[in-house]
Amino acid sequence: MAEVYLNGKFVGEVENPVEFREKIVAERRNNKMDNNLNVMFNSEDGNLYIESNKGRIRRPLIVVKEGKALLTETHIKQLDEEKLNFSDLVKQGIIEYIDAGEEENLLVAFVEEDLTTAHTHLEIAALDILSLCSSLVPYGNHTPGARLSMGSKNQKQSVGLYATNFPIRMDMDVNVLYQPQTPLVRSIMHDVSKYDKHPCGQNLVVAVIDYKGYNMDDAIVLNKASVERGLGRCAYFRPILADELRYSGGLMDEITIPDKEVKGYKSEEDYKFLEEDGIIFPEAKIKEGDVVIGKVSPPRFLSSLDEYNLSLNTKRESSLSLKHGEAGIVDLVLLSENKEGNKMVQVRLRKQKIPEIGDKFTSRHGQKGVIGLVLDQADVPFTASGITPDLIFSPHGIPSRMTISHLIELVGAKTAALSGRYIDGTTFNSEPESELRKELLAHGFKENGTETMYNPKTGKKMKAKIYVGGMYYLRLKHMVSNKMHSRATGPVQLLTRQPTEGKAKEGGLRLGEMEKDTFVAHGASLLLKERFDSDRTIVPICEESGLAGYYDEFKKQYMSPLSKEGKISNVEMSYAFKLLLDEFKSLCIYPKIGLKTKY
Amino acid sequence: MDKVIKEYKKLLPESIIEEIKKLVPKASDAKMKKIMEAVYQEYLDSKVEAGESVGLVAAESVGEPGTQMTLNTKHFSGVAELNVTMGLPRIIEILDARKKISTPMMEIYLQKPYCNGKDIKKIALSIKETKLGEIITEFAISIAEQTVEFTINEKRFADLDVEFKDIKDLIKKTKKVPSCTMKQKENVITLTAKEDGDIRKLYEIKESLKEVVIQGIAGITQVLPVKRGNEYIIITAGSNLKKILAKEFVDPTKTNSNDLYETCAVLGIEATRQTIINEVSKVIDSQGLNIDIRHITLIADMMCFSGDIKGVTRYGVVKEKSSILARASFETPIRHIFSAGLTGEVDYLTSVIENVMINQPVPVGTGLPDLVTKVKTVK
Known part of the structure; x- marks a missing residue:
């Protein structure tokens, strides 16, 4: 006798639980029971668990009978002709949704070739084991899992076309790539997710060589001509927001050009961009310290006496201006109301970001790096056919990380560019690398992807053959211009009189305890005193x-x-x-x- | 030649002079003088200069490789059953001077005939702590007769160096077993409780019997004879130096334990210092790191110089610091400041941390020398 639980509640007992389970499953496939139902026989405690609750994670699998998948070629044909859709297949019992519990009683085949009579189900696609982001990595089955997940994480930080309505949006801290491209080496997930509608990178020509140590330790060297043609160029947007808040006692903020009597008035120069309504005009070129929205607020602390003494000069300046190190162009001015119905002003700042030394780039294989040098085209090594690479990637990044997919993509994209077609690099289901080699050979190139290169300074042929190919590169949102910071003297904290902390407060860089120890260890006693002065x-x-x-x-x-x-x-x-x-x-x-x- | 050597006796340590004598048995006076002068210069160069912050350098030199150490590695010395804590946990254990270490161990060296492998297994087994419970096949409790009866596994008993009649004495000697009368019939021993008691009493007798040590030394749970170089030694899990050194087959000059407090009690503080050095070096070597031995000796000196073992903790070495501010900056500041306030302690600001706190030059390196001039008093 096995106990039967429905959604965790005891409902009765059955004589033969395994048979009972099969009966329920059969009924479900015949649509006599809701397909939202899952049954699990727990062989450990001998009980039967039926689940129909919300919130279970379920996934579709193809039903297998006697070693043959129920989904046949005719079904696929009908799907292509749109005579049939996915939910029809579920209704027909060809595909069913399985939860984590029921999966324990099944034997799921990974690919169709593995099917035996013991199998009960088949994965719809081998790619199913990967997440959306990891399935965007081409040839992922050739690379260690750790690199694959790094590659998919990096893609989330890439600069691209994040939303098509970005011109009318007020998003905090976003970037839009000027000339996004769709990858040449793609996976089926690019089509399924309509990647073409929101691409995130560009197809570059990459050479795998050292360049005088400027690309050591994961750095990359960019071709200046490519950068000037728009490689990785993007726009950075940041909104600045001001509300007209209401305070107790009928007082409120006012968005206007502050009067000269106002407490904390800056200088006329700072307010020069403001129009009569106290808001900056679009396309104004502004830099740090410039006021974007002029605002005056009532005094911070109202004592009982002040209530009878409300003269003009008690008002306080509270304009919004650009912070330290910021600059850009006013892109959009938006006037609106906030939740409480108060006037709200948003000004969007735009800044063109051209790739520079220190900006971060990555391929889709967890091979991220920062720019070490932007090189004049005249100094970039060139191939026998006169091609100069857009990017120089260091070969030392390959052996220890074993990202073979990175190498295959190089050949793949090269073949794609030569033959004018996309290469399918879907993980577990890709065009074989040997085919790519053959096609490359047919185009008159070396089958292993290497090319003869010339030293641009001497014009001499390089002894080694250099691996050159195409690669879909992504620019990541971490840019030096947003992060670079230094200070000599500056603001201090009120309590301790020590320098403030953090870039936003123009803070100092801490010389911590362990750093202090190195001074002591060197016996540099007086230098240490000076540092802590x-x-x-x-x-x-x-x-x-x-x-x-x-x-x-x-x-x-x-x-x-x-x-x-x-x-x-x-x-x-x-x-x-x-x-x-x-x-x-x-x-x-x-x-x-x-x-x-x-x- | 001897005259020249004598000249340098005050300048150079004895061990160096001995070494020179060995390397250069004969030389002319002028040549010897040249050699000695070169050695003396080298000796001066390798000395630490005044004002060098040796303690901090030692701390950094041990601390930095410590960050690269793999956590929680267990090292198996030979057989899988005998495992030893290594890596960072062991380093922490030593430097904190923990009273109870996770894997106490001994290396027992043997006297002449035995160190060549004679009776090595028998000796090893005789040290190992064997309890009565291990050789008993079955117990029988009779409530009516108030008896506990147990049968001994004869096969396993034969391996031991004990006879049946000895067991009775051993049980009598063990204080934990409640007193009772005993009868023996070959390998079956029957105990009768002296006072009429309930079943709990009998159960107590039964349980205490299991714990009776019939052979070996208390605390030694495992033994492992191994060949090191060309002699046989016994490695044990569990440590009991005092009793081991009393055995006649043991070489007491080499036998050691990795338990600091036991070494200190049996062999003294100098041996403890050496144990600290050996144990720390062992871990560092096993991790494939390289730390100069002088850093470790300095730490060991610091831990042992007072005569007791002091860990590098707020109860040990740090407690000995004279500066209140230095102690307060380490751990539990409020306690140190309150107690200093109660007793009216004075901080003379003679060390590093205090001077960093008040922003004065620290008295090491360039901060050490002072300019001494006479200040003329104007009349």
């Missing part, structure tokens, strides 16, 4: 009480906090330490500083 202060210390003194405005001198006659000496220390001493005092600990002459 950022919060240096002079504190007047009373020699008698050992506490910090104060400045007496009347007597025009420093006074000891305890004794009247205490002698005051100036002591240099870090402000953070002074703060620590103050915190000791708050804990009722008396941090007495003893002084003595240094020499």
Whole structure:
């Protein structure tokens, strides 16, 4: 006797659970039961579990009977002629949806050739085991899984045409590629997902050689002529947003050109782009510090007295301007209302981003790298037929990572470009690499994809044959111009007087504990002191009480906090330490500083 | 020649002079002088200069390769059953001076005839702790007669160096077993409880019987005779130096344990220091890393110089720091500051961390030398 559970609730018992399960499945295939039903016989506890709940993950599989798939050529023909559709197949019991539980009772064949009489189901396509992104990697079955998942992750960060209505959208931090292309070596997933409608990369000519170490450690070298023709060029968009907020007491913000009496008024120069409504005009070229939306706000803290004293000059400047290091062109100005019905202004900033040293690129095989050099076309090695590659990729990236699919794509795209057709590189189901070689040979090229190359400086033929081919390259959204940051002196924190942290606050770069240790290990004692001088202060210390003194405005001198006659000496220390001493005092600990002459 | 050597006796360590004597048995005075001068220069060059922060360099030199170490590797010495903790966990265990280590081990070297392999298996087995429970085939408890009866597996018993009559004495000696009268009939021993008790009492007797040690040394759970170089040694899992060294077949000059506290109790602090050095080096070598032995000796010195073992923790080495600020910056700052406040401690700002905190030159390297001048007092 086996217990039967329906959606986790005990409903009864059956004599023969395996038979019972098969009965239910048969009924389901005959549409006598809902196809949303899944049955599982658990051989561990001998119980039968029937599930019809929401939220189970199910996947379609082809039903197999006596070692033969129910889906036949005639079905496929009918599908092509659109006489039949997918849900018809489900209704006919040819394809059924299986959940994780029911799968335990099945034997699923990966490809049709594997089918035996023991099999109960067949995968619709071998590609099913991959995610959407990983199935976009061509020839994925030739590459380690780790690289495959890196390749699919990198594609998510690529710059392309993310949405066709981007001109009227206000998305934060997005890029649009100027000249996107569809890949030459593709997988079936490119067609299924309509990749052509939103492509993310460009087909480049790639040579696999070293270039004077400028492409070592995963760097790449770009051809300057290619960059000038628009390789990887994209537009960067960032909206700037301002609301007219309402405050208690009937006060509210006002979007306008701030009056000169307003508290915190910058300078006339800063407001020069604003039109009468206090908003910038489209196509204005702006740089850091320029005001984009002029705004004035009521005072921050309203005391009871101020209510009777609302003069103009209590208003506060709160305009939005470009942050440190930002620049661009005003692309779009949008006037609207927010949820509360207040006036809302959005200004979109546009910036053309031309590939430069430090920008990140990747192929679809987890072979990412940054630009190490943008090379004049005259200095790029050229092939016997006069081709200069767009990109130079380092051969050292291949052996340890074993990304064979990367190598196959190079030949594949080369063949595609020569024969004028797309190459199908669908994982597990691709055009064989040997065919590509044959076709390449027929076009008059070397079958292994190598070519004779010439040194551009000397004009001499290179001894080695260089591997040259096509490759679909993606520009990734991480660009140096958004990240580059340095500082000499700048803002400090109020509490500790140490430099602020982070690019947005123009912060310093921290010399941490381990870095400090290296100074000590070198014995560079005074250099270390100089590095940590950022919060240096002079504190007047009373020699008698050992506490910090104060400045007496009347007597025009420093006074000891305890004794009247205490002698005051100036002591240099870090402000953070002074703060620590103050915190000791708050804990009722008396941090007495003893002084003595240094020499 | 001897005269020249004598001259340098005060300048060079004895071991170096001995080595020179060995390498250059005969030389003229002038030549010897030249050699000695060259050696002395080399010796001075290899010395650490004043103001070098050796401790920090040692810490960095051990810490950096530590980041490359594979975590949690177990090393199997020979047979799969005997595994030893290696890698980072072992390093942490040693440097923290843990009282209880995860895999205590001994290397037992043997005296002359035995180290060539004579009776090696028998000796190894005689050390191994064997409990009564391991050789008993069945128990029989009778409530009516208040007896516990057990049968000994004769085959396994024959391997041991014990006789049947000894077992009775061994049971009597073991304090955990409640007192009772015993009867023996070949390989069957019957125990009768002295006081009339319930079944729980009998069960207690039965369970305690299993724990009776009938042969070997307590704590040694596994033995493994191996050949190292051209002599046989015994590697054990579990450690008990004191009892092992008492055995006559053991070579007490070489036998060692990897348990720091046991080594300290039996062999003293100098042996402990050497054990720290050996054990740390062993891990580093097994990981294929290369750390200069002097860094490790410095750490070992630091841990042992007081006479007790002190771990590199807030209870050990760090506790010994004189500076309050330095201690507070390591771990549990509030506790250190409060106790310093209660007792009125003074920080003389003589070390590195305090001076970094107050932004003064640290007293190492270029920060060490001071300019000394006489300040003229104006009258």
